Amino acid sequence: MTTIQPAPELDLPAPSDGAAVQVLGLVKRYGGRAVVDGLDLDVGRGEIFALLGPNGAGKTTTVEILEGVRRRDAGEVRVLGQDPASAGRAWRDRVGVVGQTTGDGNALTVRETVDHFARYHATPQDGDQLLRAVGLDSTAGTRVDKLSGGQRRRLEVALGVQGRPELLFLDEPTTGLDPAARRQFWSLIEGLRDGGTTIVLTTHYLDEAAHLADRVGVISGGRLVEVAPPAQLGGALRDEVTVRWTEDGAVRELVTTTPAALLRDLLAVDPLGELPDLSVTRPGLEDVYLRLVATPEGEIR
Ligand SMILES: Nc1ncnc2c1ncn2[C@@H]1O[C@H](COP(=O)(O)OP(=O)(O)OP(=O)(O)O)[C@@H](O)[C@H]1O
Numbered sequence: 001m002t003t004i005q006p007a008p009e010l011d012l013p014a015p016s017d018g019a020a021v022q023v024l025g026l027v028k029r030y031g032g033r034a035v036v037d038g039l040d041l042d043v044g045r046g047e048i049f050a051l052l053g054p055n056g057a058g059k060t061t062t063v064e065i066l067e068g069v070r071r072r073d074a075g076e077v078r079v080l081g082q083d084p085a086s087a088g089r090a091w092r093d094r095v096g097v098v099g100q101t102t103g104d105g106n107a108l109t110v111r112e113t114v115d116h117f118a119r120y121h122a123t124p125q126d127g128d129q130l131l132r133a134v135g136l137d138s139t140a141g142t143r144v145d146k147l148s149g150g151q152r153r154r155l156e157v158a159l160g161v162q163g164r165p166e167l168l169f170l171d172e173p174t175t176g177l178d179p180a181a182r183r184q185f186w187s188l189i190e191g192l193r194d195g196g197t198t199i200v201l202t203t204h205y206l207d208e209a210a211h212l213a214d215r216v217g218v219i220s221g222g223r224l225v226e227v228a229p230p231a232q233l234g235g236a237l238r239d240e241v242t243v244r245w246t247e248d249g250a251v252r253e254l255v256t257t258t259p260a261a262l263l264r265d266l267l268a269v270d271p272l273g274e275l276p277d278l279s280v281t282r283p284g285l286e287d288v289y290l291r292l293v294a295t296p297e298g299e300i301r
Pocket residue numbers: 030035053054055056057058059060061062
């Protein structure tokens with residue numbers, strides 16, 4: 001059985017004030033088609049912000065523009081107070097990036113890789129501490145091309161936080177990790193947040209967004225359709241309760257914002273009657289999310 005250890009403490013930068021990310025009217029087009037289409041976004045310092053959205057919604061494009069590795073066609077972007085399109089080396093040192101996994105390996109060991117990349121940072125994390133934090137201390141002598149997919153992902157996360165970034169971008173960080181490794185990763189991220197690091201992550205896992213994020217932004221068709229703390233996502237949609245029961249052998253279903261009144265009305269028809277198989281269900285995060293990203297025709301955008 002795998003024991004989930006709390007992530008060891010990392011040595012982190014002191015938090016500073018002001019917004020970490022400010023985006024206004026961001027547009028990115030490919031071949032005349034806007035894949036990011038007037039996106040506005042603010043992320044506060046010290047916040048964990050999760051971008052959720054279906055395949056092709058524009059998450060990676062947005063995050064890569066914020067990282068300064070993709071050009072935008074229009075809009076204002078400030079990341080740690082600077083425009084990433086023109087920011088220099090000193091800014092790059094303050095930003096950590098963990099992109100979508102490449103699956104590439106090399107003949108260096110895990111430890112050699114960590115030591116190699118340490119040279120690129122002014123004040124890198126201690127290598128032993130870093131490998132312990134991502135659960136790779138017992139794999140330090142293994143060649144990178146011999147790692148499992150999940151172990152490689154841990155190494156990529158280690159390299160992303162090695163320079164003690166003030167702001168960390170994580171693109172689908174736990175894709176390919178087993179449940180225990182995901183939990184360990186979550187505690188690593190919480191440790192970073194507790195130390196003052198701002199984190200912007202993209203994910204397809206609703207439980208991950210619900211567990212980690214202070215706020216979730218739902219992106220669909222290149223626009224942010226909603227931003228809220230996970231428990232408040234969907235606003236009024238959350239009040240739409242589904243009441244189900246069986247009547248004359250058939251399942252009946254009604255959606256209402258006033259379930260008590262509906263039940264009173266149903267029982268008033270036959271006060272001594274029963275409502276077999278009665279259930280009253282509030283929508284979960286997944287129901288709300290699917291409604292937010294659906295087109296008026298009910299398809300996923
Ligand atoms: N270099 C490119 N040239 C042309 N189209 C692109 C390019 N990169 C991305 N796209 C298109 O832009 C749209 C948004 O892609 P993006 O990768 O940002 O989506 P995503 O929300 O990250 O999706 P996923 O969840 O699948 O990773 C998609 O339709 C994609 O095909």
